[in-house]
Amino acid sequence: MSKIMQTFIDIRNDPYDWVNKWKGDNKDKKVVAIGVYHFPEEIVHAAGILPFGLQEGSETIVDGYNYIYPAYCGYTRSLIDMGPRGTLRVFDAVLISDICIQLVKADQTLFRNFPSLHPVLIQPSLDLTKDRNKPDLIEEYKRLKEIVEDIAGHKIDDAALKNSFKVYNKNRALLRKIHKMRSKNPSLIRARDMQAVVMSAMVMPKEENNNMLEEFIAELENKKTAARKGIPVFLSGHLCHAPKIEILDMIEEMGGIVVDDDLHTGYRYYAKDVSLDGDPIEALADRFRIIDPPCPSRIHPDNNWDQFLLKKAKEAGVKGVIILQPKFCEHQNFAYIYQKRTLAEGGMDHILIESEHEMISLEKIRTQMQAFVEMIQAKMAKGSKSKGRK
Amino acid sequence: MSDNKPKERKHNRVMATRAVNDAVEAYYEKCWADAEKGALTAWGEGIAYFPLIRAAGINYVFADAMSARMGARKFPYAKEAAADFGFLEETCSYARFHIGASRILKGDFPYDKSWDLKKIMAPLPDVYFNTDACSAGNTWGELLRRYLNIPVFTVFTRRVFTWGEIPPEDKHVVEQLKEMVKFIEKMTGKPYDWDKLREILGILKQSAAMRARLRDLMKLRPAPLTYFDVLSTFASFTILHGLPEAPKLLGDVVKECEERVAKGISGIKNEKYRLYWLGAMFWTKLGSMAEKFAQLDVTVVGGTYDFMFYPYPEEIDPDKPLETLAASATSCGYTLDNDNAAEIADFRLCKDLNIDGIIVYECHTCRMQSGSNHDRADYVARRLGVPITYVTGDFVDDAFFSEAQFDTRIEGLLEIIDARRRGK
Numbered sequence: 001m002s003k004i005m006q007t008f009i010d011i012r013n014d015p016y017d018w019v020n021k022w023k024g025d026n027k028d029k030k031v032v033a034i035g036v037y038h039f040p041e042e043i044v045h046a047a048g049i050l051p052f053g054l055q056e057g058s059e060t061i062v063d064g065y066n067y068i069y070p071a072y073c074g075y076t077r078s079l080i081d082m083g084p085r086g087t088l089r090v091f092d093a094v095l096i097s098d099i100c101i102q103l104v105k106a107d108q109t110l111f112r113n114f115p116s117l118h119p120v121l122i123q124p125s126l127d128l129t130k131d132r133n134k135p136d137l138i139e140e141y142k143r144l145k146e147i148v149e150d151i152a153g154h155k156i157d158d159a160a161l162k163n164s165f166k167v168y169n170k171n172r173a174l175l176r177k178i179h180k181m182r183s184k185n186p187s188l189i190r191a192r193d194m195q196a197v198v199m200s201a202m203v204m205p206k207e208e209n210n211n212m213l214e215e216f217i218a219e220l221e222n223k224k225t226a227a228r229k230g231i232p233v234f235l236s237g238h239l240c241h242a243p244k245i246e247i248l249d250m251i252e253e254m255g256g257i258v259v260d261d262d263l264h265t266g267y268r269y270y271a272k273d274v275s276l277d278g279d280p281i282e283a284l285a286d287r288f289r290i291i292d293p294p295c296p297s298r299i300h301p302d303n304n305w306d307q308f309l310l311k312k313a314k315e316a317g318v319k320g321v322i323i324l325q326p327k328f329c330e331h332q333n334f335a336y337i338y339q340k341r342t343l344a345e346g347g348m349d350h351i352l353i354e355s356e357h358e359m360i361s362l363e364k365i366r367t368q369m370q371a372f373v374e375m376i377q378a379k380m381a382k383g384s385k386s387k388g389r390k
Numbered sequence: 391m392s393d394n395k396p397k398e399r400k401h402n403r404v405m406a407t408r409a410v411n412d413a414v415e416a417y418y419e420k421c422w423a424d425a426e427k428g429a430l431t432a433w434g435e436g437i438a439y440f441p442l443i444r445a446a447g448i449n450y451v452f453a454d455a456m457s458a459r460m461g462a463r464k465f466p467y468a469k470e471a472a473a474d475f476g477f478l479e480e481t482c483s484y485a486r487f488h489i490g491a492s493r494i495l496k497g498d499f500p501y502d503k504s505w506d507l508k509k510i511m512a513p514l515p516d517v518y519f520n521t522d523a524c525s526a527g528n529t530w531g532e533l534l535r536r537y538l539n540i541p542v543f544t545v546f547t548r549r550v551f552t553w554g555e556i557p558p559e560d561k562h563v564v565e566q567l568k569e570m571v572k573f574i575e576k577m578t579g580k581p582y583d584w585d586k587l588r589e590i591l592g593i594l595k596q597s598a599a600m601r602a603r604l605r606d607l608m609k610l611r612p613a614p615l616t617y618f619d620v621l622s623t624f625a626s627f628t629i630l631h632g633l634p635e636a637p638k639l640l641g642d643v644v645k646e647c648e649e650r651v652a653k654g655i656s657g658i659k660n661e662k663y664r665l666y667w668l669g670a671m672f673w674t675k676l677g678s679m680a681e682k683f684a685q686l687d688v689t690v691v692g693g694t695y696d697f698m699f700y701p702y703p704e705e706i707d708p709d710k711p712l713e714t715l716a717a718s719a720t721s722c723g724y725t726l727d728n729d730n731a732a733e734i735a736d737f738r739l740c741k742d743l744n745i746d747g748i749i750v751y752e753c754h755t756c757r758m759q760s761g762s763n764h765d766r767a768d769y770v771a772r773r774l775g776v777p778i779t780y781v782t783g784d785f786v787d788d789a790f791f792s793e794a795q796f797d798t799r800i801e802g803l804l805e806i807i808d809a810r811r812r813g814k
Contacts, residue, residue, distance in 0.1 A: 069752040069760050069782075071480065101525040104549050105761030112728045112765050123548045126528060132565070136546075296529050299544055303532070325478070330757070333481045334529035338536065340476040354478070 004216045005193060012196035012245075015055045015203050016087055022050070023090050032151060033088060035079075035096035035103055036202050037240035037264060038124065038297070040284045042274060043145050044095070045206060046164040047152035052091065053202030056241045057082055060358055067109050073328040074357025075241035076106040083114040093118035093151050095144070099126070099240065099297040100331055120147055128289050128300040137285035145281065161280035165273075167206045172270035174213040175201060178220065179267060183260050183316060187225035191235070191248035191258040198265040199242060228257055231376050234313040235261040236339075237324035237332055238355075239268070239295065246362055247355055251322060254369035255377075260316035262293045262309065263324070296331040305335045306342035313348050319376045321350040322369075327357075349376055400659040400684035404615050404650075406642040407622035413635050414459070414625045415509055421449045425513040430577065433488075433512070435530060436521025437699045438719035439545060441594065441632045441711070442567060443519060445587035446574045450519075451512035453530070454785075455628045457487035458673040461786025463510050469787065471499035483755045483787040485530045492538060517577060519570075520544040523724050524758040543573050547719050549727075563716035584711070590632035591708040597627055598703035600640035601696070607647050608691045609742050612661035614650040617690040618680035619643070619657065621671060627699045658684040663804055666740050667693035668767050669751030670759045672783040672791055682797075686804060691743045694759075697723060697735040728762045732769035740770050746807045748778045749800065754790035777810070779803035 001009075011018045023031060032044050036053035044051035057078040061070075064081025072080075082088045088110075094117050096107045110119040122144045125136035149155050178197060182189050189197070197216065201209050233256040237243075242265040251258065261267055272290050275283040291298070294305040313321050321343055325332055336352065343350045351372040353365055425431050430448040433456075434440060443450045460468050461483075471490035473479075491511045493499040501507075517540055520531035528544065535542040545566045571582045604623075607614055623643055626636040650656070665683075667690050672679065683690055700706055700718055707714050719725065723735035740748075750767045752760045767778045779799045784790040 067764050069764070069780075071752075071754050072757060072761065098549065099525070101758045102761065104525075105757065108549070108728050108762065109765060121549065125546050126522075126525075127544045127546050130544075130546075130566075130569075132569075136562075296532070297525060299528055299532055299542075301535070304536075328480050328757075330481050330485075330526045331529055333476075333478050334485075334526070334533055336478075337476045337533060 002216075002219050004212050004219065005196070007212065008196040008200040008216075009193070011200045011203055014058075015052075015199065016057070016090075018203065019052050020090050026050075030092045030151065031090065032148075033091040033094045035099075035240070036269070037097070038099050038288065038295070039095070039097045039122075040141055040144065040288070042161065042164040042168050042284065043141070043148050043156065045167065046156045046160040047148045047154070049092070049148065049152055050205055053199075054079060054094075054096075055199065055203070056357065057085075057087065059085070067113055068105070071328055072102050072105075073241075073326050074355075075326070076102040077357060079106045080109050083110050083117065088114070088117050091117065093120060093147075095120050095122065095147070097121075098123040099295075102328075103240075118151075122147075124288060126298050128291070128298055128303070134282075134285050134289065137288055138281055141281050141284050158280050162276055165276055165280065165283070167210065169273040169276075171201055171206050171210050171213070172273055174210060174217065175270040177217055178213070179260075179270070181217070181220055182258075185225060186232070186257045186259050187228050188220050188223055191252055192245040194258070194261075195242055195245065195248065195263075195265045198269055202265075202269065230255040230257040231320060231373050232257050232259045232316070232318045234259065234309070234316055234318045234321045235263055235266070235324060236309055236321055237262075238264050238326060239297075239329070239332060240264050241326070243324045243326075244355055244359055246359060247324065247353065247365060250362055250365050251369055254366060255373040256320075256322065256369065259318050260312060262312065268293055268295075296335040304338065306338040309339055310342050310346040310348055313343075314346070319349065319380065320372060321348055322372075323350055323352045325352050325354045327354050349379075398659075399681060400687075401616065401618070401680045402655065402657055402659065402684075403680070404619040404622070404643055404646050404657075406639075406646045407619055409642065410623050410625050410630075410639050413639055414629050417629055417633070418510070418512055419508060421451060421512045422508045424449055430516045431513050432517045432519055433515040433534070434519035434521070435527040436519070436523050436719070437628060437631060438521055438523075438722070439519065439567065439570065439715050441587060441590045442570060442715060443574065444632050445583055445590050446578050446580070447583070447586075448517075448574070448578070449512070451515070452628050452631075453488045454484045455625065456491065456511055457484040457786055460487050460491060460510055461674045462676065464674065465505060465510055467494055467499065467501035467505075471501075474499060479787070479789060480755060482524075482526045482530075482757075483785050485526055486755075487786055489530070489533060489537075492534060496538070514538060515540055518542045521719060522546050523719070523722070526758070541573075541577075543570055545570060545719070547725055549725050560713060560716040560720050563719055564712045567712045567715060587711045588708040591706055591711055591714060593634060593637060594632050594700050595703045595706040595708065596637035597631075597640055598700050598706055600637055600644050601627065601701050602703055603644045604640070604647065605692070605696060605701075605739065607644075607651065609744070610651065611664075611744060612656035612658070613664070613689050613691050614647045614655065614657055615643075616657040616680060616683070617667055617693045617696075618676055618683075621676055621693075621695060624695060627701075631699065656689075658687065658689050660687045661689045662687035663746050663807060664689050664691045664744055665803070666691065666736070666743065666745045666748045666770070667751060668736060668748055668770070669694055669763050670753035670756055670785055671695065671751065672753075673786055674788060675791070683800075686800065688800075688804070690749070691745060692739045694723065694735065696739055723762070723766075724758055728765035729769055731762060732766035736766050736770045737773060740774060745774065745776055747776050747803050749803065750778055750780045752780055752782045754782055754784045755787060756785060777803060777806045
């Protein structure tokens with residue numbers, strides 16, 4: 001295992017330990033926790049502050065239940081639990097974008113009970129069909145910029161923003177390259193390691209991460225691999241936090257070969273660049289309005305995740321789609337209604353695997369995966385076209 | 391609590407509340423009859439803006455209320471239709487039941503034809519309105535847009551808390567309501583009837599005055615009615631919201647309660663405890679819960695729904711209709727931060743109700759309602775010095791309600807109250 005990969009893995013295994021060490025080594029610098037998904041973190045970077053993408057904690061929720069009831073997704077429960085645990089004390093603020101009522105309530109709970117964490121909610125307008133959507137987004141991003149300037153203690157100018165866009169666009173390009181390399185040769189990198197790569201990008205200073213990714217790509221280009229036997233699959237879901245690596249391992253153990261994905265710790269993080277032309281805040285608003293990949297948090301008639309999923313799965317040449325559904329994620333469940341039928345009509349087999357913060361039984365997932373793989377293998381052996389599961 | 395049925399009913403139901411059910415049934419029948427004649431039907435999430443829809447002559451059906459009705463009537467097929475569609479149990483039960491119903495109405499899912507659908511659900515809509523109070527509402531609307539091939543109009547309402555202050559979100563919403571009026575004009579092909587809107591707000595104001603009177607009566611000891619009686623009138627400020635029959639129905643309830651006060655008749659046989667219900671409600675068990683509490687000598691004297699859907703007449707100004715509608719949405723318990731919500735929604739009620747304790751109802755599938763409840767209960771309990779208990783249930787899905795847990799938690803709360811009384 002290379003030193004770079006080990007660094008990525010160490011960050012993935014305990015990102016909060018990493019950031020505490022970083023803060024210890026960088027006492028004069030500020031770090032702000034951000035809810036990564038749909039968040040214009042370039043604004044934070046432009047202020048010279050480290051944006052740390054909040055990751056689901058690994059601890060069992062305990063004190064968090066004094067503040068929230070159990071039927072919230074693992075990510076938001078974990079986030080709230082971090083309040084009494086003190087995990088978030090290292091940050092100068094906690095900034096979250098409203099993409100879901102559970103994130104809103106998590107922010108509200110921290111705001112009320114742990115105001116010293118400086119939790120702030122930004123609320124981008126989610127209805128992309130309205131003429132006012134872009135002006136509303138610009139207004140909200142300008143408000144965010146003022147909040148970040150307040151944290152930083154200085155103004156952020158357009159030049160700094162555009163520089164951040166360049167750095168981030170480079171980061172995304174490097175991650176996309178690794179994504180494509182993985183698609184061409186899935187033996188290059190396991191699913192859990194891909195997650196570590198992406199998570200490191202969400203957490204580390206971007207410039208440093210860019211350097212590491214370039215070195216990592218060079219390693220991959222020279223890596224000798226043996227083809228793995230199994231069923232090529234597409235991983236979908238987990239919109240705003242990482243799936244458990246135990247589930248990723250189980251998928252591969254049971255014969256799934258991950259060829260492509262639209263995960264939070266995957267394609268979703270690096271799909272969209274920001275334009276370097278024109279007004280930078282407007283460019284961020286334009287980026288938000290791009291429906292690639294589709295996201296059920298936004299409103300637009302073209303925002304059809306099911307169609308995107310089928311198209312991507314076919315382009316990737318996979319034999320099946322594995323939908324990773326975090327328990328209590330309503331956005332994703334609503335999207336599943338059409339995913340189910342579109343995949344079936346498109347002749348693409350799929351399975352839905354539900355995950356939880358505290359995973360009670362991996363054996364259930366083992367059985368599901370085993371059955372799924374066997375079903376596909378049987379179809380392949382018969383040479384029959386998949387009718388898909390309705 | 392004993393498993394044996396009580397020998398004597400102790401909940402003294404306000405009989406005038408029964409007329410509300412007849413009025414709701416009549417409204418659903420009207421929706422069906424009007425639809426057959428080509429009138430527009432709108433479904434929607436959220437109450438705040440529907441006077442705007444109703445004033446245009448469109449029959450508005452509040453989605454939550456339709457689901458609550460199916461739950462209360464124990465109609466089983468909507469839930470099955472939703473599960474068959476791909477919904478997981480953890481998803482909002484209002485949405486599941488509602489979308490399940492749309493499948494049944496569309497003919498995509500079977501049901502026992504002995505059920506008269508016209509009595510429990512509205513006809514399929516021509517349009518859907520989404521007030522964005524909850525993110526699930528957005529996905530709900532989008533799903534129906536696609537499944538039913540109907541237009542959807544969303545009013546985006548920010549959650550208006552920043553550093554403890556309430557910024558002026560109303561103006562932002564008013565601008566969107568103006569767009570909504572244009573959208574409605576396009577749908578109906580007619581100029582918007584502003585006079586009708588003012589008239590509807592006038593009716594709402596009358597309804598609100600009746601509700602205010604009921605809240606005043608609830609302060610009496612013993613109370614002449616219970617929160618469950620209020621909830622039995624709920625449809626008058628949801629489905630029947632702004633219709634002329636609504637204030638009359640509420641007026642009859644007020645009259646009966648005032649007569650009870652004159653005669654010394656209370657809402658339950660022996661009021662020993664007064665509790666506040668913070669959170670949603672389990673609509674399938676309204677009647678049995680009313681009796682359950684009465685058997686324990688508990689009057690539930692108020693709750694979250696007392697504050698919802700235009701409860702204060704002084705906040706309704708028919709001459710400023712869009713501002714009134716916007717304020718209703720931006721100042722409701724779910725768009726304010728937790729402490730502000732607790733102050734204006736819960737504490738404002740509780741401080742005059744002489745409550746002994748708070749029940750927090752954690753509605754399993756509603757993250758919007760349940761997410762703030764811990765903080766809101768804490769806010770009120772600290773100021774009033776009362777204990778809290780938590781019970782889990784749902785809006786309409788029986789799978790998430792445990793009678794035994796409910797009984798244990800309520801009885802435990804009463805024991806705490808007794809102990810505190812002994813200690814004084």
